[in-house]
Amino acid sequence: MDFFHVIVVLLESTIRVSVPLIFAALAGLFTERAGVFDIGLEGKMLGAAFAAGAVAAVTQSVWMGLLAAILISIALSLVHGYASITQRGNQIVSGVAINFIVAGSTVILGEAWFRQGGRTPALGEGSRFQTITFPFADSVREIPILGPIYSDLLSGHFLLTYVAFAMVPISWWILYRTRFGLRLRAVGENPGAVDTAGISVIWLRYRAVICCGILCGFAGAYLSLAMTAGFVKGMTAGKGYIALAALIFAKWRPFNIMLACLLFGFLDALAIRLQGNPLPLIGQVPVQLMQALPYILTVILLAGFIGKAIPPKAGGVPYVKER
């Protein structure tokens, strides 16, 4: 296997593992830019993955699975919204609670319904996403350099993969070029300004939280309907936290988020690749180190070594009218 081919394979798997991160980090972007911190991305993704796996298995329809994922994720978002927006509770506590509830209940429900140890049944061809092959992908593979890039890197991914990458400019456009986006960013910085302008802070934040639910739904559906065929307990395996780290690492900006997710995805892909393959000179690199790198990088960023991550000013603070 030549070096170029190794790179292509590595990048291809980078894209594959980055997709749920991109969805989840963009989801976090919407709520956090509106001033609602969301540590519950992990739980929402997991809940969505379970709903997708279970519904797709029962209905044999991938689309019903996707829809169920989105609905469950929105429902969980609304729970977070109710606790942190309406009841002005602590957003971190609410998010953590969602993570725990989902981690436990998906296994219980899965076991009760399917009796497969918390898994959902393996999905057949029709009830999961298939990869899309671009036209002429096979015939141009032999062209040097460009061929493999077109055939292996650009072509041959799931529909949701393309959706994820499309969501990056779309999210940017919504946040920076629409009225909703302007107000959403404003409410995350100074809800008082939004309130005095005659806009409902609460409804605006709820809408942001719903956007987050939709995107987390996609992330979860990708895990159980595309990446694998069915739900496995705890299958998010911390991806929600990595996405959160990517969000912070990207300083709450859409295109940076894509790059951060690809970087973290690349580290993940590299970790798998390096398993059992010692590097020249360095020797065996522990997998744990590679897995910890996203967090380490984020901590270094937060410590102020790579520029400065300034979170939305009103983030984490429930809005209370003054006096």
Added chain:
Amino acid sequence: MDNIAIELRGIDKSFGPVHANKNINLKVRKGTIHGIIGENGAGKSTLMSILYGFYQADSGEILVDGKPVAIRDPNAAIAAGIGMVHQHFMLVENFTVLENVMLGAEDSQILNKGIAKARVELKRLEREYALEVNPDALIEELPVGLQQRVEILKALYRRADILILDEPTGVLTPAEADHLFRVLEQLKSQGKTIILITHKLREIMAITDEVSVMRRGEMVATRTTAETSVEELAELMVGRRVLLRVEKGEAKPGEVKLAVEGLTVKDGRGVTMVDNVSFNLRAGEIVGIAGVAGNGQSELLEAIAGIRRAVSGSVHLNGKPIDVTGHADPAELRDRGLAHVPEDRHHVGLVLKFEECENAILGYHHDKRYLNGVFLNIDAIREDAEKRIAEYDIRPPNPRLKTANFSGGNQQKIVLAREMERGPDVLIIGQPTRGVDVGAIEFIHKRIIEMRDQGKAVLLVSVELDEIRALSDRILVMFAGRVVGERDPDATEGELGLLMAGVEGRKEAAE
């Protein structure tokens, strides 16, 4: 009557047990500047919040142009032509001027069209009212005077005919305040109605046509400004005569108690906030530091008090150095005779959730008389607190009450009592009367003078120029971190104002 822009009839509002507005009646004539004056907590802001739809009145009605309107939320207020410039600006700091102005009035779902329209409209408003500001500047990069201008533009952009300004000059330099007043005059001449809320009598006299006085939730009087006087208004505000001028004798400065030499302090971002400041503070004198908020006074105080590290320079207390560039220990400084009344009593001076008596010993809790072995001697603490409460007339006189439940003035008295009663050699005080009502101001000022007469050295920082002039024996003016001039307390306000604004005084220029 058809020339009444706004009429309030029988507005009543309670927050739990607090009766904030009692049966308020008010008429504001069209095309006038109407002042509303009252002490902190008199209910001015509550009343205006009701008018702007932030709160709903429990009873009463609001008439705009003679027609009753229901103002349920700010939207309804905006629709009725009411605009408000808040005391704490309601601006998004990392947005541009344009984005802030259009927020909530964007016209369409997609911004492009709205932006173009807003830009044209903003240009028109700028021309019409002489309110220039760069529409593409970020708010955080603008000085406060311009930020306030953006707030005014926001209201005008929403076609407000009635403009409410809540304590607009609190953050402005005298020059900026003068400019604001010219803008208000301009707006008035174009037919706008302006309601100016303030606790500064001087402003009322300078600019308003009519003035209404509020006291403890009630509207006690409305006067034509030209026919009233500062003394009458002050009396109406407080309900009794107050001394606007503090009486004090000649200062008898003694030996140097605090010597500051070349002190330089940077803030968290590495920006120099205090730049090579030197001065001496003698026993038996009050040195006032004047300046617009944010010109390094806070950082100077903090560095001397040992709660912010200085980059360079030295400070000597009673002839012995304080380790200002290293680890100055506030507790040790206190033992050495330096007492500090911090500017921000809520965050630095008090723990609001503690009982009064607990706050009364904060920082002095290791004093032997409050200890019983390793335990606190609660009885001694309460007894002491009760004594202070009596001496400083702290109300309500209950040492077990949570500190958050005291008014601003009484909270400040708790801090002052704590810091003054140990007989420090040097007392440094930041904003002694911020958010404090007139009655308490008088009391606090007297106490500060008393400290001086007892031979203590007092360093006073305040953004209230009147206060600095009334109390100080010498005035240092700070601008951009440097001491730009020293003046006698009888220096004119204009002279000090020029120094505060960074325009060198005429004397220095002539020399």
